[in-house]
Amino acid sequence: MSLTKQLWLAIGLVMALAFGGSMLVSVLSARHYLQQQLQVKNIDNATSLALALSQLDKDPVTVELQVAAQFDAGHYRFIRIVSPTGQTLVERSFSGSLQGAPAWFARLIPMNAEPGRAQIQDGWKQYGTLTLASHDQYAYQSLWTGTLELLAWFVLGSVVAGGIGTLAVKRITKPLRDVVAQAEAIADRRFIKIAEPSTPELRSVARGMNDMVTRLRSMFGEEAARLDGLRKKVNRDAVTGLSSRDYFLSHLQEALEGEQFLSAGSLVILRLTDLEGLNNQLGHQKADALLKHLGTVLYKSGEGKPGQRAGRLKGGEFGVLCPSTPSPQDAAQDIFAALSSQWLPHWSAIVPDLFHMGAVGYRRQEPVGELFSRADEALARAASLGPNSMYVDEGTHAADARPAEQWRTLLTEAVSGGRLQLAFYPVVDGSGDGAIHQEGVIRLVADASGALLSAGDFMPMAAHLNLTAPIDLRVVRLAIDHLRSSAGDIAVNLSAETIADFRFRNELTQLLHAYPDMCARLLFEVPEYGVFRAFDAFKELAHTLQQLGCRVGIEYFGQRFTEGNKLADLGLDYIKVHPSYVRGIGDNLGNQEFLRGLCNIAHAIGIQVIALGVESRDDLPLLASLGFDGATGPGIR
Template structure:
């Protein structure tokens, strides 16, 4: 029972008790007063009437007229004249009752009044005895009306007290709602803090809970920083901070095999052939500074490109540029900046920088792409000096205007005809039970009736500004799919959708009408969106999670150091990038890193799911590390 209801019950009980006591006190006080007044009235009226009768002739008719007149105007219950020997000479009796007063009230408060008695004289002789009894119905009516007024005042007072008490109680307990929300959030492992209320008792509770949240948040931040250090130790070159060879090769494999990757791209390998001589002539410290400058130059070469940069060995660096606009332009930029970073303009001798480039298509083998890049680099070595070579340039990768127009037509036609759907792949827990189905988008080419994967049309949709329409089509299809299929399904949404309040509202309204489906809908959001668009991301999560949707981040890895910032979002899961998962059973460094990721994720109430699991060796290792779910080519629903 709520505090407000308890308050009203208390007010009703107190006011009822007070009214009962007041009723008894006032009723019995009024009863005594009315009985006294009736007794005095009876006595006065009897004496007055007896005196009048004594002064007139004792004609029975005249006496009766006087008695009747007095009876009719005086509201009497009885007037009786008896002879000295006790015989009734005349009598008038009223049978009227107090019809406006309940019988139970009359029975509860009986009025006992003494009649007025006076002697009627006939000269010096007693003529008779006059008895006068006033009617008490008017006294009952006055008593009844007085108690009704008392009841009315008590009811008004009760309502006023209840209303004022409710307002005061709401003011006092308003912080309680926030305290409850905070407790529920902490129970759900969302460690939020709230402002301390003015009420001392609540303030002490909130202060303690805020302290708990603060301590947990500090722990998460410290653990995130430790994880980031573990990640850098396992995946980055200690000197330059670039990706190390092992992790860079995994990234290449991911770019070539994952269906969410771009369809084309380029791999650049940069070599410093004079590194050994520079080390001897300049010393280790100076050479290390030059290598750091080269790393910085490579990062500056593609600020607007989604490039990955790594150090393959002492003298070799690599740049992976998915979906690059111009291979030649980027190659020239990389070569020029690298030369400037290691050469002193005032020096007579210039250090050589060699660069080879290979264009790839999604699905190529890693060894094939590396071989093409090495061949291009070898041709540059044979020619001597600074050179740029490109291998496998026969791939048609550059988006010509005609292709843009063609893709726009294909995508818009598919959208208009509702030919955007998704495939389903299982995500299983450690016992082989289904968690949900992954649902990567598929689009049908109307002319050939062929279905193509997201990696083929999503880059074009992004260029054409159609990603939100595709997300909307996939969402609509997911609702239809959930109505006719068992098991939860997980769809992907783009950053544009997360940042669009109109689409967020539409998703909410559609799911609210079918809230039973919301419980089975999982939503993947790219990792970077949670930090780059933090405000919109939180609004999106709060809106849809209120209906029961499960929301998590996919391709998690590069920004794991910031995961502590999501302490109050209440995410349901993290899907760890397949580049980190690859060969995890043979990578002690990544095992330590992922064990820490699982610990911090579970502390925050999030499930950890591994992406791109290839075999049972990886699956077994991941299970030991604490992963609760897995997906990939090696995961099959039994």
């Protein structure tokens, strides 16, 4: 029983005892008063009647008539005259039933007024003894009426007191509710702080819990900062700040094999003409400044372009992966323009022949070796064009082009016409034997032949056309339909553009309210870049979904680790770590240390950690030893 209920129970008990005691005292006092009045009346009436009879002739008829007249007018229970020898001379008694009050009330509160007695004289002789008792039904009627009025006042007083008490209890327990809400939030892995209440007892509790939350946040932030430093040390080039070769190649592999982005993208390779000559000409310090400046320009060229990543492949060779730009011509021109305006003017006067750049397109599932072979050919052609030149291999790797209106028609019909499907992939536990849940991945039937497009092929255009909300809602309906006919749990993805859509959140909430038994088996996950792009909206959505019984997670986690301290406010159920940290984990001791620390800090606040992009089941024992709770990827399917 809650503390508030116990408080109300105590208040109600005290009020009941107080009112009950007051009513008992009042009723007994009234009964005593009425009983005294009856007794006084009995004595007075007996004396008066005896005096009147003493003055009359003692004719039996006259005496009886006098007694009858008194009895009929005075509301008596009985009047009796007894001779000195004990003979009853006259007697009149009431033979009716009690009126004006319930019989049980009379039995519960009896009145015992003594009858009145007086002597009747006949001259100097005693004629007899007169005994009479007034009827007590009128006293009972008065007592019953008074009791009902008192009870009514007590009830009215209780209602008024209850109303005032309700307001008072709400005011008094508001700080208590805040403390309870904070405790519940901590149980849900959301570490919030509250204002300290004015009540001394609750203030100390709130202060202690706030201090605990502050310490947890501080520990989480410090550990996150340490891990972020380790991540940068392991996966970034020390001079340029760009991705290291292994980290860049891992991203490239994910773009070629995964489904997060379009099925076609671009790869831009930049090669410095003579890095050794630059070192000799400029000196190591100035040459490093040139490389750092180049890294800054390449890094900033990816701002606002999901998935675009720059890395240092070796020495003076750099790569820029552009998974959201299917046209290599567009990707190359954008990067070349940035270099020409922000980097080249600062160094071309010293080193006129600085670089060559080649750009190629790629298609999903293309081997990495073939892609780099084509990129090397593009670089060779760029070198033949002269200093600071670029060459674009248009090839046949561009994505299939569709006009925007054709996409709009296709996507609209897909939602309404049942052309959206879910493909299911298992997420297994650390041993690889048990399934944690199924991941429902969206597919679009593109044409009559039944060709399927993955989410990366059409969701960017859906976002451009503001159609992600109906698509995501349809995905949730498909997942619920599947859950109704199968066992296990299903995780579905929500688009980054959808989570800030207030109308979508209302429709999603209404849909889940209609299937409360499915909520516990339904998991929702959002890409990391979408979470931090609309953090407040995601936080509100996550809290709403968790109140309905759903679980919430972040997918492709780890690219914005510096903001990971915000996770302490979300109450997440799980995170899925980006494949770039997981691929080749057996040969990367630095990433092993980073992931072990990530799992420890996530487990400290009750978050499950799942590895994405696992290439082989042989990696599962190592991942389990690092602390991963589950895994999924091409090696699991």
